[in-house]
Amino acid sequence: MTNIPPQMWDKLPPGATTSAPPPPAPTYGQEVRRRLWANKPAVVSIVFIIALVIAAFFGPMFSPHTYFKQELKLANIPPFFETYSVTDSAGDTTRFFLNASNFNLYQVDDDGQVLGLLRGGRKDILKKSQPYEFGDQALTLDYSSLPARVMLEDGTELRPSGWKWNRTYLFGTDQLGRDILVRQLYGAQISLTVAFVATLVNFFIGVFYGGIAGYIGGRVDAVMMRFVEIISTIPLTLYVVLLMVVFDSGLLSIIIAIGSVFWVDMARIVRGQILGLKSQDYVAAARTMGASPARILTKHLLPNSIGPIIVTLTMLIPSAIFIESFMSFIGLGVTPPLASWGSLTSEAVETLRAYPHQLFFPAAAISLTMFAFNFLGDGLRDALDPKMRG
Structure with missing residues (x-):
């Protein structure tokens, strides 16, 4: 035992503590941001997506060329x-x-x-x-x-x-002498617009359809999910092709076709989340306090399912871009002179051997965009998972 002289003992003032208080624990939102910013592929993907959106919607304003002007005497000029x-x-x-x-x-x-x-x-x-x-x-x-x-x-x-x-046409020209860079940017506008609008429609339909089916359960759930299974048995691409034939080609037709059938995966995921959450104690407490089913669903169940919903939403965007590109590639997309990445790819395939650069740029844009959204989805999945710490 150490002998300490009495004069070295001092009384602490009232309310004083012997150690500094611990720092406040980070909130869930702070933890999500920290884990997301620590994921380098996800951060690079966010930067790429933001740059792509800015370039697609504002880039054509600064170009002296248009997506439709033809200069046949300057056709098929390479980028270097x-x-x-x-x-x-x-x-x-x-x-x-x-x-x-x-x-x-x-x-x-x-x-x-x-x-x-x-x-x-x-x-x-x-x-x-x-x-x-x-x-x-x-x-x-x-x-x-x-x-x-x-x-x-x-x-x-x-x-x-x-x-x-080539300083005049940075990406070269196509077989009609049109600037590939500007057409690439306009193609990005169409592809991104189709993807975001269709995914937004899928979000609202899928979330509320799956949420209602999961919360009510019983026969209502069985009937609603049988309808989802009927849609799922038809190959998605074939269904979209059939709808495109009915509605004719065009931007609005693509959005309607994709939005009408693309929500089934979201509905299944939301239904599974709601089935697992509706038996929790806080749901029983809200029901006991007289909360309506709509309030329980929108204020308690869906907010607690937001993680899987956001991840699924992020994964649906590249799928929508791919389907739109495929529709345009086979001639069911936007009508000329409008261009999407799929139509640009279709036009470039015909001259692949002579002018490979015409295929490289739209194919690279599709690939990089799909990679970016997939990496972002993986990063969000890890960041929103409370079990992923450290």
């Missing part, structure tokens, strides 16, 4: 190209690039801006060549063997001077 330069005796230099897929020459400036199609002389079909003149300098485009070559007067091949990014 090898440039050539030729100087005549007067010292004037002309820069151009060769589109090896359609055997055309396009003039460009030092920054990579496309100035227009170069007009050459009469094509020699037999020799597969076409002459060009730049001042007193003559060139010949020889496409008798692939890849095509630009030949000087002395028979030597003109070598490219370097690669340039």
